[in-house]
Amino acid sequence: DIQMTQSPSSLSASLGDRVTITCRASQSISSHLNWYQQKPGMAPKLLINGASNLQSGVPSRFGGSGSGTDFTLTISSLQIEDFATYYCQQHHSPPFTFGPGTKVDIK
Amino acid sequence: EVQLVESGGGLVQPGGSLRLSCAASGFTFSPYWMHWVRHAPGKGLVWVARMNGDGSHIAFADSVRGRFTISRDNAKNTLYLQMNSLRVDDTAVYYCARETNWDLEYWGQGTLVTVSS
Numbered sequence: 001d002i003q004m005t006q007s008p009s010s011l012s013a014s015l016g017d018r019v020t021i022t023c024r025a026s027q028s029i030s031s032h033l034n035w036y037q038q039k040p041g042m043a044p045k046l047l048i049n050g051a052s053n054l055q056s057g058v059p060s061r062f063g064g065s066g067s068g069t070d071f072t073l074t075i076s077s078l079q080i081e082d083f084a085t086y087y088c089q090q091h092h093s094p095p096f097t098f099g100p101g102t103k104v105d106i107k
Numbered sequence: 108e109v110q111l112v113e114s115g116g117g118l119v120q121p122g123g124s125l126r127l128s129c130a131a132s133g134f135t136f137s138p139y140w141m142h143w144v145r146h147a148p149g150k151g152l153v154w155v156a157r158m159n160g161d162g163s164h165i166a167f168a169d170s171v172r173g174r175f176t177i178s179r180d181n182a183k184n185t186l187y188l189q190m191n192s193l194r195v196d197d198t199a200v201y202y203c204a205r206e207t208n209w210d211l212e213y214w215g216q217g218t219l220v221t222v223s224s
Contacts, residue, residue: 001169002122034210036152043202043214044144044152055210087152094157094166096142101151 001040002026002090006099012107019075021102023088032092035064035073038101039084047086048073051083109133109213111203116218123193129186129203129215137161137181140206143188145199146217153199156188157206171197178183193222 003005003026013019023033030086031051036044048064061076075082083106102104117129129141143155156167156177165177176189186203200217207213 032209036211038146038152043216044211045214046210046212049208049210085151089152089154089211094168095168096154096157098144098152098154 001095002029002092002097004088004090004097004099006086006088006102008102009100010103010105012105013078014107015078015080017078017107018102019078019082021104023066023071023073023090023091023099025069025071028046029092031067031102032090033064034089034091035065035069036040036087036089036098037082037084038087044087075104109205111205111213113201113203113215113218115182116201116220118223119220120192120224121193121195121222122153124189124191125130125193125220127188127190127201127203127218127220129188131184134205135189136179136184140164141179141186142204142206142211143177143186144202144204144211144214145197145220146202147196147199150199155201158186193220195222198222 003022033051035048038044052064063074085101087104112130138160142157143209158177174192178187202217203215204211205213
C-alpha cells in the first residue's frame, strides 16, 4: 500500500502569510494527488486535483505543485476562511490513502 | 443539485453490525464510482471503500477488508456500507462521496457511528 505523509502536522500563521504544506508518497504516484480542505463539523472540500489543477470556484491564492513522490500545497496570502485542516490523497492505486492532515490555525 | 445524504449511524456494541445508506439525488447515479470515507474524532480522514457503477469493481482499506461490504441499488439511487464485527476504533463520522475522474467531488454531510459498550 502507498503511505502518505504530510508536514507540518500543524502550523500557526497570521492573515496574509504565505503557507506551504508538503505531502510525500512512499512510492511514485505520478500526478495522481488531490488536496482537500476540511473545516470542523463539515465534509471535506476538493481544492486541487491532478496535483496542480485548481477546482472551479477555489480562490487563486491556492496552488499545488509536484509529481512523483513530493507535492506542495501553497496558500499565497492566508485569509480568515482558510483556517482549516488540509489533506492530500493519492488516487494512483487502491487503497486511496489520505495523508494525516495539516491543521492551519491562527497565530 | 447533487445531493448525498447518509443515514443509518448510531450506537452499537463491539462485535455488532450496522448498515449505512447514502441516498443520491440530482444526478444519474448508476454510472458513477462511489466511495466511503471516515473521520474518527480527533483523527484524520481515512478512505474506506470504493465501488464502480455496476458493482464489478470494489476495493477496501486493509483495516475493514473482510468485515465491511459495499453495495449499491441503482434503481433506488442508494449506496450502502454493511459493517460487521465492529470495533471501538471504527467509531467515526462516515461520509459517502461521488467520484468524478478520480476526484471526490461531492460529499454527504456524514453519519456518526459510535462503537462502545
